[in-house]
Amino acid sequence: MTSVDLQAALAAARHATAGCSDKEEVWRFGKLRLYRYRSIAKPGHATPLLIVYALVNRPYMMDLQEDRSLIRGLLAHGVDVYLIDWGYPDGADRFTTLADYVEEFLQRSVEEVLKRHRLEQLNLLGVCQGGVLSLCYAALHPARVRNLITMVTPVDFQTPADLLSKWVRKIDIAAWVGEANVPGAVLNQLFLSLMPFRLTQQKYVELLRGPPESHRIENFMRVEQWIFDSPDQAGAAFREFVTWCYQENRLAHNCLELAGRSIQLEALRMPMLNLIGARDHLVPPAASLALQSLVGSRDFTTLQLDLGHIGMYVSARAQREVPPAIARWLESR
Amino acid sequence: MADAGRAASAPGAAAQTAFAAAERFGNFLREQFAGCFNPPWPPSPGGSVPIGSAFTEAPAFGLAREQVLRAQRATEAWNRLVEAQGRLQRMWSDTLRAAATEFSSRLAAGEPLTQAAIDRLYDQWIGCAEAAYGRTAHSDDFTDALAGFVNAGSQWRREFAASIEEWAKLLDLPTRSEINTLTLRLRELEAELTAVQKQPRRATPPAPVRSAAANTARPARSAKRARSAKPTASGKKPRSVKSRPARSKRTP
Numbered sequence: 220m221t222s223v224d225l226q227a228a229l230a231a232a233r234h235a236t237a238g239c240s241d242k243e244e245v246w247r248f249g250k251l252r253l254y255r256y257r258s259i260a261k262p263g264h265a266t267p268l269l270i271v272y273a274l275v276n277r278p279y280m281m282d283l284q285e286d287r288s289l290i291r292g293l294l295a296h297g298v299d300v301y302l303i304d305w306g307y308p309d310g311a312d313r314f315t316t317l318a319d320y321v322e323e324f325l326q327r328s329v330e331e332v333l334k335r336h337r338l339e340q341l342n343l344l345g346v347c348q349g350g351v352l353s354l355c356y357a358a359l360h361p362a363r364v365r366n367l368i369t370m371v372t373p374v375d376f377q378t379p380a381d382l383l384s385k386w387v388r389k390i391d392i393a394a395w396v397g398e399a400n401v402p403g404a405v406l407n408q409l410f411l412s413l414m415p416f417r418l419t420q421q422k423y424v425e426l427l428r429g430p431p432e433s434h435r436i437e438n439f440m441r442v443e444q445w446i447f448d449s450p451d452q453a454g455a456a457f458r459e460f461v462t463w464c465y466q467e468n469r470l471a472h473n474c475l476e477l478a479g480r481s482i483q484l485e486a487l488r489m490p491m492l493n494l495i496g497a498r499d500h501l502v503p504p505a506a507s508l509a510l511q512s513l514v515g516s517r518d519f520t521t522l523q524l525d526l527g528h529i530g531m532y533v534s535a536r537a538q539r540e541v542p543p544a545i546a547r548w549l550e551s552r
Numbered sequence: 553m554a555d556a557g558r559a560a561s562a563p564g565a566a567a568q569t570a571f572a573a574a575e576r577f578g579n580f581l582r583e584q585f586a587g588c589f590n591p592p593w594p595p596s597p598g599g600s601v602p603i604g605s606a607f608t609e610a611p612a613f614g615l616a617r618e619q620v621l622r623a624q625r626a627t628e629a630w631n632r633l634v635e636a637q638g639r640l641q642r643m644w645s646d647t648l649r650a651a652a653t654e655f656s657s658r659l660a661a662g663e664p665l666t667q668a669a670i671d672r673l674y675d676q677w678i679g680c681a682e683a684a685y686g687r688t689a690h691s692d693d694f695t696d697a698l699a700g701f702v703n704a705g706s707q708w709r710r711e712f713a714a715s716i717e718e719w720a721k722l723l724d725l726p727t728r729s730e731i732n733t734l735t736l737r738l739r740e741l742e743a744e745l746t747a748v749q750k751q752p753r754r755a756t757p758p759a760p761v762r763s764a765a766a767n768t769a770r771p772a773r774s775a776k777r778a779r780s781a782k783p784t785a786s787g788k789k790p791r792s793v794k795s796r797p798a799r800s801k802r803t804p
Contacts (some may be wrong), residue, residue, distance in 0.1 A: 281779075310731075311735060313732070313735070314735060314736060314739055315730075325689075352795060379621065382686075382689055382690060385690060385695050386689075386698055386699075387697055388695070389695055389696065389699035390698075390699045390702045390703060391696075391699075391702075391703045391706060393711065394703065394706040394707065395702055395703070395705075396598045397706070397710065397713075398728075400733050414685075416678050416682050416685065417678060417682060418679040420678065421674075421675075421678045424674060428671065
């Protein structure tokens with residue numbers, strides 16, 4: 220493909236936006252929005268599934284486009300899907316803490332879903348950092364979670380392959396954050412610097428190498444939109460997350476406390492499914508694998524796929540394998 | 553000339569000379585890039601003395617003591633930042649050199665330059681570069697330099713922000729610290745309100761309708777009165793406070 224072809228293809232794809240499945244806002248609380256996706260198949264599960272995404276990126280990665288949407292895959296298997304959109308924190312949210320996210324925002328969202336369905340329990344799917352929030356919530360409110368699914372979720376934050384963890388351990392996070400929010404662009408730069416040659420060069424050369432098919436270019440543009448559409452991080456929550464998890468590894472050592480309550484992973488006795496990307500450079504497999512030995516659940520399934528962190532959401536293989544695996548696992552419980 | 557002639561006649565000597573020259577040039581570039589973030593002002597006399605050390609070591613006293621101390625702290629932080637930046641930059645140069653060495657060792661001689669071969673070469677380069685970078689990025693030297701850079705930057709920013717706040721106060725402009733204080737107060741109020749809303753309503757004993765109405769209406773009226781009873785520009789109380797009809801409407 221010549222640069223002229225590429226330019227024309229990119230110009231044609233510039234309006235491509237992420238998000239393909241119909242959804243309805245069912246509740247809002249401050250900047251948080253709770254969405255329910257419209258079913259596209261006969262409902263097969265009585266218990267709804269609430270997806271808790273990370274704070275550091277936007278949740279539409281789960282529903283990028285029709286052939287790259289884990290949410291669409293779950294809907295096709297009859298799963299009733301809810302999703303929390305945390306919104307974009309601004310300066311007024313700088314003192315929002317992790318406890319606020321778990322005990323206020325997540326808890327209220329769960330109660331809202333349960334109220335709508337007149338149920339006592341729901342299924343929870345936590346993705347990446349959202350998985351950590353889900354683990355905390357489930358440990359504090361085990362009676363509310365029927366099945367817990369974690370996806371590319373770090374638990375042991377100090378494994379040898381964890382470059383991010385090595386970097387931040389010697390940094391004075393309190394001084395770096397101060398009382399401000401952490402700009403999403405700064406975090407983006409940090410993530411790109413984990414593999415700078417692949418993520419800032421090779422990716423764009425790959426774009427030039429391939430055929431100028433509109434579908435491929437639009438897919439590229441949507442992923443770019445997702446990567447660089449990074450919300451700022453509420454300063455207090457970010458400081459707590461990095462200090463407590465990355466620097467002190469409290470979650471793995473069972474000494475994390477939120478709002479004065481201890482998070483004991485041993486309290487997690489519900490059925491659990493842990494999805495791991497074998498080539499994940501952000502959350503190395505060992506960081507996720509540690510979960511099984513820390514929880515009290517006897518019904519624990521680990522599914523490791525030969526995928527990277529982002530491939531876990533958008534790769535063709537993930538589309539083929541992840542939604543059916545989740546749906547089957549839920550169906551049998 | 554004679555040396556050059558002997559070097560050229562020995563097998564591989566020319567290549568060695570070229571290699572040595574390339575290495576010297578590489579070292580030159582490495583140091584140039586390491587110093588590219590130095591401040592534009594000239595170094596202090598003596599060369600090895602850190603920039604601005606005469607200032608940072610000067611005693612601070614008198615009316616401007618606090619300002620001088622802050623400026624000294626900021627300068628020290630800046631010096632540490634520049635030093636850490638130089639260390640990081642040298643590691644970057646070494647990484648690129650290691651990647652290039654590994655890449656050149658993998659090159660197959662005489663391969664025709666087809667598009668597929670170029671693609672393969674490029675991928676090999678990326679693989680070598682990421683591998684070399686990975687070794688550097690995981691090393692203690694790199695994590696120390698990175699932490700030094702970030703921590704010095706944090707301190708410099710804090711001192712700089714404090715200076716700006718001083719100026720803002722002099723000009724009676726709102727500062728970030730003041731806004732943060734207000735935000736925290738608002739959060740506390742919200743938390744208190746949420747706690748009150750979560751409390752189950754107290755079961756009040758049945759009381760005569762008249763006295764219940766009086767109990768609820770009076771505080772509301774007095775609160776309203778307190779708000780509206782601020783002195784006006786003329787020094788008189790607002791007229792609405794004395795307004796009988798409005799009062800009789802609220803308490804029929």
